[in-house]
Amino acid sequence: MxxxxxxxxxxxxxxxxxxxxxxxxxxxxxxxxxxxxxxxxxxxxxxxxxxxxxxxxxxxxxxxxxxxxxxxxxxxxxxxxxxxxxxxxxxxxxxxxxxxxxxxxxxxxxxxxxxxxxxxxxxxxxxxxxxxxxxxxxxxxPLADLFPKTRSRLGVKLYKNSNCNGCGACAERCHFRAIDSGVTNGRCIRCLRCVKVCPNNALEFKARLPMRLYLSKKxxxxxxxxx
Ligand SMILES: Cc1cc2nc3c(=O)[nH]c(=O)nc-3n(C[C@H](O)[C@H](O)[C@H](O)COP(=O)(O)O)c2cc1C
CATH class of the missing domain: 3.40.50.360 (Flavodoxin domain)
Structure with a gap:
């Protein structure tokens, strides 16, 4: 195949x-x-x-x-x-x-x-x-393997807005069992799959200052x- x-x-x-x-x-x-x-x-x-x-x-x-x-x-x-x-x-x-x-x-x-x-x-x-x-x-x-999940979570805020109706699509499609009804847990790597799959556009994210500084590099x- x-x-x-x-x-x-x-x-x-x-x-x-x-x-x-x-x-x-x-x-x-x-x-x-x-x-x-x-x-x-x-x-x-x-x-x-x-x-x-x-x-x-x-x-x-x-x-x-x-x-x-x-x-x-x-x-x-x-x-x-x-x-x-x-x-x-x-x-x-x-x-x-x-x-x-x-x-x-x-x-x-x-x-x-x-x-x-x-x-x-x-x-x-x-x-x-x-x-x-x-x-x-x-x-x-060599620092790439140093707490990558923590770095992403500290660097990117992920939050739900008032559109969330608890449909569960985010939990269903998350590969890491890291979200439930729009609320993430410590397994989240901020891959943003949930943001993409939410049928109600209820999830939003924002890069925090350290991440914005990193992303402004050449x-x-x-x-x-x-x-
Ligand atoms: C958790 C996470 C970590 C990432 N790490 C890197 C990285 O180390 N280097 C890089 O150039 N881009 C990095 N990116 C950007 C992605 O590689 C890039 O946006 C990719 O094309 C997204 O692919 P997708 O839309 O198929 O998920 C990262 C993105 C995420 C969400």
């Missing part, structure tokens, strides 16, 4: 997945509905979170057999760390192509969007004629492609 599977909380990775799915003629599936049985060609698209592989992506990779993996990480123009190398080395995956794609940062309004995705053409060609590649080890800030706007 071949598929493009995406993990996406604010729509950036989903848009890349849909583009690739259409170009390849593969089914596009949300990670929630991914088949843990196995894939011949799997194209996995996900965001970089605190320079790390998001937990739902780790969980899928742990339990799924894949013959040819293409791993595409979107990132918010801050730093993409070393996630593709980590996937290849921690999960011993046969990676045939990979990319880091700059995208809108989940915490920045009006941050521009994705680049012209036609630059992914070499990836599409490589998936059609797969062979294993060796990914380089890149720099990852941006990286490079697409890196490995084939």
């Amino acid at each position: 071949n598929a493009v599977v995406f993990y996406s909380n604010t729509g950036q990775s989903e848009a890349v997945a849909k583009y690739l799915g259409e170009a390849l003629g593969y089914t596009v599936v949300d990670i929630e509905g991914a088949d843990s049985g196995g894939y011949e060609d799997l194209v996995l698209v996900f965001p970089v979170h605190a320079q790390n592989i998001p937990r739902p992506v780790r969980e899928l990779l742990k339990k799924t057999r894949v013959k040819n993996l293409t791993a595409i990480a979107t990132y918010g123009k801050m730093c993409y760390g070393n996630v593709l190398y980590e996937i290849q080395n921690e999960f011993h995956m046969n990676i045939v192509a990979g990319a880091y794609i700059p995208a809108k940062h989940a915490y920045i309004d009006g941050d521009g969007g994705l680049p012209d995705l036609s630059l992914l053409t070499p990836i599409i060609e490589k998936i059609k004629a797969p062979s294993e590649i060796e990914l380089p080890k890149l720099y990852k800030n 941006k990286v706007n490079e697409t890196v492609i490995y084939v």
